[in-house]
Amino acid sequence: MLEIRDLVVSYGAVRALHGVSLRVERGEIVTLIGCNGAGKSTTLRAVSGMVRPASGTIEFEGRSIARMKPHEIVRLGMAHCPEGRGIFANMTVEENLRLGAFTRDDAEGIAADHERALTLFPRLRERLRQSAGTLSGGEQQMLAIGRAILTRPRLLLLDEPSLGLAPQVVRTIFQIIREINAAGTTILLVEQNAHMALKVAHRAYVLEVGKIEMEGPAADLAASDEVRKAYLGVA
Amino acid sequence: MDQFLQTLMGALAIGSLYALIALGYTMVYGILKFINFAHSDVVVLGAWGSLVFARWAERTAGWSQTPWYLGGVVLIAAMVLCGTVGFLVERLAYKPLRRAPRINVLITAIGVSLFLQNTGQLEAVFGTRPASIPRLVGDRTIAQIGLVKIEMLDVVGLFTALSFMLGLDWLVFRTKIGRAMRAVSFNPQTAGLMGVPVDRVISFTFVLGSMLAATGGFLWALKYSQVNQPADTGWTLLGLKAFVAAVVGGIGNVRGAMLGGLAIGLLEQFGSAYLSSSLSDVYVFSLLIVVLLFRPSGILGSTAVEKV
Numbered sequence: 261m262l263e264i265r266d267l268v269v270s271y272g273a274v275r276a277l278h279g280v281s282l283r284v285e286r287g288e289i290v291t292l293i294g295c296n297g298a299g300k301s302t303t304l305r306a307v308s309g310m311v312r313p314a315s316g317t318i319e320f321e322g323r324s325i326a327r328m329k330p331h332e333i334v335r336l337g338m339a340h341c342p343e344g345r346g347i348f349a350n351m352t353v354e355e356n357l358r359l360g361a362f363t364r365d366d367a368e369g370i371a372a373d374h375e376r377a378l379t380l381f382p383r384l385r386e387r388l389r390q391s392a393g394t395l396s397g398g399e400q401q402m403l404a405i406g407r408a409i410l411t412r413p414r415l416l417l418l419d420e421p422s423l424g425l426a427p428q429v430v431r432t433i434f435q436i437i438r439e440i441n442a443a444g445t446t447i448l449l450v451e452q453n454a455h456m457a458l459k460v461a462h463r464a465y466v467l468e469v470g471k472i473e474m475e476g477p478a479a480d481l482a483a484s485d486e487v488r489k490a491y492l493g494v495a
Numbered sequence: 496m497d498q499f500l501q502t503l504m505g506a507l508a509i510g511s512l513y514a515l516i517a518l519g520y521t522m523v524y525g526i527l528k529f530i531n532f533a534h535s536d537v538v539v540l541g542a543w544g545s546l547v548f549a550r551w552a553e554r555t556a557g558w559s560q561t562p563w564y565l566g567g568v569v570l571i572a573a574m575v576l577c578g579t580v581g582f583l584v585e586r587l588a589y590k591p592l593r594r595a596p597r598i599n600v601l602i603t604a605i606g607v608s609l610f611l612q613n614t615g616q617l618e619a620v621f622g623t624r625p626a627s628i629p630r631l632v633g634d635r636t637i638a639q640i641g642l643v644k645i646e647m648l649d650v651v652g653l654f655t656a657l658s659f660m661l662g663l664d665w666l667v668f669r670t671k672i673g674r675a676m677r678a679v680s681f682n683p684q685t686a687g688l689m690g691v692p693v694d695r696v697i698s699f700t701f702v703l704g705s706m707l708a709a710t711g712g713f714l715w716a717l718k719y720s721q722v723n724q725p726a727d728t729g730w731t732l733l734g735l736k737a738f739v740a741a742v743v744g745g746i747g748n749v750r751g752a753m754l755g756g757l758a759i760g761l762l763e764q765f766g767s768a769y770l771s772s773s774l775s776d777v778y779v780f781s782l783l784i785v786v787l788l789f790r791p792s793g794i795l796g797s798t799a800v801e802k803v
Contacts, residue, residue, distance in 0.1 A: 310684060330687035339688070346685035348678055359678055362671070363690035411690060 510760020535734020541712025581705025745796025
């Protein structure tokens with residue numbers, strides 16, 4: 261479904277990715293783990309068109325998207341929940357959700373997905389008319405994911421959904437990521453919380469300073485000594 | 496009482512003009528975070544465009560009496576003209592600088608302003624002499640309260656300005672494109688991730704702001720009937736006051752610009768009527784200083800707090 265080959269991205273003179281290749285098959289949850297600054301967010305930003313790659317190819321459902329703009333890629337069926345959630349704090353929760361459906365005009369389908377987002381995150385239903393800036397961090401993350409659902413993506417990119425959240429909330433979010441996947445959406449998950457990410461994912465890639473260092477089934481990686489030492493904090 | 500009513504009418508008329516122009520400053524700032532110094536020159540274009548269209552229409556049609564709808568037709572023509580120029584200015588001057596430092600854009604805006612002024616001064620365009628616009632709204636008094644006459648012209652002007660402001664408010668807060676504008680204003684990158692075509696929304700905003708500027712120029716020309724040459728300092732002052740209105744209301748805030756425009760109009764007119772008319776500009780800029788000292792984000796402006 262998503263195929264990245266030899267992706268190179270630079271910010272000015274600084275090279276963030278040195279030839280990253282990865283693949284996401286339909287129906288999977290794939291996670292990309294790694295330390296701060298390894299290039300995880302940059303990879304997602306290149307996929308969704310927010311940064312333009314210096315070289316390499318990105319194919320989504322067989323179509324090259326490396327030169328497309330973000331709003332064109334969304335229309336192809338890919339949603340990206342950015343790092344820091346990207347909530348529009350100057351709008352209500354309801355308006356944020358409706359922006360998710362910006363590219364669509366099938367009123368019935370939108371209403372159905374709206375309902376689905378509120379069923380997944382009942383907290384949002386209570387706060388529809390509230391300004392999104394007044395939500396707690398966890399609620400903002402729920403809103404970001406709910407909003408992404410409203411674009412009706414076949415592939416969902418999630419950037420650090422657990423960042424800064426209480427353990428209880430993290431568990432809820434990961435439970436919902438699993439539900440969204442079970443309902444048919446493919447997911448590419450970027451996480452620093454390797455423990456949770458490896459639990460929920462089918463396959464995983466380990467990114468270190470702009471390069472893929474390891475890849476394989478999530479369970480295998482979680483059991484490997486290297487990953488346990490470097491990312492799971494087990495001696 | 497008579498003086499009060501008279502002053503109030505004048506204040507609302509001029510205040511709504513400031514508000515119309517302030518909206519253009521504030522919308523562009525809201526979306527691109529820079530002050531479009533060329534905005535007041537688009538107002539000038541609106542005034543002169545109206546004048547040229549109106550004269551041309553009268554000359555070619557040879558009416559014995561100006562038809563009632565001519566004003567509307569002239570206004571629409573001026574809006575189309577200014578909208579096109581606003582679109583081209585954004586596309587040719589500002590868009591190539593989207594990733595450049597903000598100071599570059601600011602200096603470019605000053606350049607665009609000078610370009611528009613000097614082009615307007617060309618003999619083949621509007622020239623360097625003042626001219627007068629034909630009477631487009633009947634010279635009638637429609638009501639009289641005490642000694643105060645309510646002129647048709649003021650009522651039409653106020654009605655036009657207010658209905659455009661209400662229309663804009665509806666567009667920004669109640670429609671899909673308005674939601675997209677607010678999203679781009681808050682964070683263009685995330686707006687793109689929602690599928691909002693950011694560049695097109697920016698173009699749309701410029702066209703909209705320029706059309707409101709055209710309306711401001713049109714109403715200004717009708718009100719004073721004499722239109723000064725394109726580089727006249729009076730235009731700069733008008734632009735500056737509208738800019739002050741935008742800052743006082745809270746730059747980037749659409750409702751703030753309307754409120755600021757009316758506030759500036761009231762302050763200026765009542766100050767002139769009851770204190771001293773030679774200080775009318777002083778009141779406006781004093782208000783700016785006071786607002787910047789005590790509430791730098793403006794009356795309706797707010798500072799965003801990021802949550803983690």
